[in-house]
Amino acid sequence: MKQKDSKREDNTVFVGIDLGTSRSSISASNNTREWIESYVGWPKDFIALQVVGKPVLFGAEALKNRLSLDLCRPLEHGVIKEGIERSEEAVKEIIKYLIELAKPEPDQKIHAVVGVPADTLKVNKLAIRKAVSEFVHSLMVVSEPFAVAYGMDLLNNSLVIDIGAGTTDFCIMHGTIPSEEDQKTILAAGDYIDEQLYSYLTERYPNAKFNKNMVRQFKEQHSFVREVPGEVRVEIPVDGKPVMHDITNEIRRACESILPAIVETTTEMIARFDPEFQVKIKNNIVLAGGGSLIKGIREYLQDALKEYGSCRVTCVEDPLFAGSNGALKLAEDMPAKYWETL
Ligand SMILES: Nc1ncnc2c1ncn2[C@@H]1O[C@H](COP(=O)(O)OP(=O)(O)OP(=O)(O)O)[C@@H](O)[C@H]1O
Numbered sequence: 001m002k003q004k005d006s007k008r009e010d011n012t013v014f015v016g017i018d019l020g021t022s023r024s025s026i027s028a029s030n031n032t033r034e035w036i037e038s039y040v041g042w043p044k045d046f047i048a049l050q051v052v053g054k055p056v057l058f059g060a061e062a063l064k065n066r067l068s069l070d071l072c073r074p075l076e077h078g079v080i081k082e083g084i085e086r087s088e089e090a091v092k093e094i095i096k097y098l099i100e101l102a103k104p105e106p107d108q109k110i111h112a113v114v115g116v117p118a119d120t121l122k123v124n125k126l127a128i129r130k131a132v133s134e135f136v137h138s139l140m141v142v143s144e145p146f147a148v149a150y151g152m153d154l155l156n157n158s159l160v161i162d163i164g165a166g167t168t169d170f171c172i173m174h175g176t177i178p179s180e181e182d183q184k185t186i187l188a189a190g191d192y193i194d195e196q197l198y199s200y201l202t203e204r205y206p207n208a209k210f211n212k213n214m215v216r217q218f219k220e221q222h223s224f225v226r227e228v229p230g231e232v233r234v235e236i237p238v239d240g241k242p243v244m245h246d247i248t249n250e251i252r253r254a255c256e257s258i259l260p261a262i263v264e265t266t267t268e269m270i271a272r273f274d275p276e277f278q279v280k281i282k283n284n285i286v287l288a289g290g291g292s293l294i295k296g297i298r299e300y301l302q303d304a305l306k307e308y309g310s311c312r313v314t315c316v317e318d319p320l321f322a323g324s325n326g327a328l329k330l331a332e333d334m335p336a337k338y339w340e341t342l
Pocket residue numbers: 019020021022023024075078117144162163164165166167168189190191216219220221223288289290291293294295319320
């Protein structure tokens with residue numbers, strides 16, 4: 001057990017927030033766990049306000065009512081779109097809403113650790129501080145994969161690969177707080193797969209009517225790489241009538257499109273280390289994020305990396321909360337001097 005000031009404990013809620021491009025989650029020391037899709041929508045006008053009945057909507061509800069709303073997904077490619085007031089406002093609303101969902105007592109002080117994609121830490125730090133200063137007492141911003149690693153006690157000789165929507169984030173842990181060199185972000189991630197799948201399907205079925213949202217759902221239901229688990233068929237309307245379409249090859253090609261960049265970045269990052277550490281890190285690679293749910297991706301990466309010696313790749317158990325759980329653990333363990341009081 002760690003020593004904690006009991007007074008501080010009573011009056012304090014620690015929260016870990018994973019601010020993601022597609023989904024954001026919160027884990028709190030009062031045992032709440034919640035997540036929303038990272039969409040914020042404001043009614044377009046007075047009629048829209050009457051229709052939706054609320055000044056601001058979030059997540060799935062915002063998507064459902066998108067025709068009445070100015071919709072914002074503030075973190076595309078992992079960066080708060082700078083200078084765009086709407087994005088900053090949207091980040092603020094998301095954090096405020098997540099904290100509401102965590103139901104702190106009215107007089108409690110909130111200490112928050114917020115995880116953001118690795119490469120963009122500097123850009124996002126300022127924007128996040130602005131966004132949370134009104135409702136958080138103290139704050140620390142960390143990289144998302146570091147939060148995952150901390151939550152899973154992978155502090156030494158490990159590599160976390162967080163395959164998200166906007167970005168795939170890499171973080172090598174070697175017994176200290178990771179430096180910039182230990183982290184890398186690439187854009188080969190979920191959104192990229194969606195774009196590829198959309199264009200493959202448009203090419204193969206020019207008369208079928210579908211949108212990006214449907215394409216993402218096809219992917220989430222049927223994603224796989226390498227071995228075909230069976231024919232993948234989905235219903236897509238043609239001239240207003242539902243028709244079954246075979247999308248097996250398109251799904252595979254789209255999911256596989258992110259693999260070369262992931263393998264390349266992994267080998268590059270590990271190659272910087274001494275051979276002795278290389279072996280240790282390679283035997284402790286952990287996949288996180290929604291992309292870790294792609295069937296066969298763990299096996300694929302393990303085999304691809306084996307070309308250069310033994311290697312073990314595993315997946316986190318709970319990709320939805322691995323980031324926010326880790327951020328919470330960090331918040332609870334953090335010595336006072338690391339906190340930034342707002
Ligand atoms: N079963 C699945 N198969 C393939 N992809 C999936 C599956 N489930 C979710 N995804 C994808 O994972 C991505 C979301 O993952 P995650 O919540 O980790 O991202 P994020 O944290 O919002 O994004 P980022 O880390 O880039 O900011 C989306 O692209 C989503 O479509």
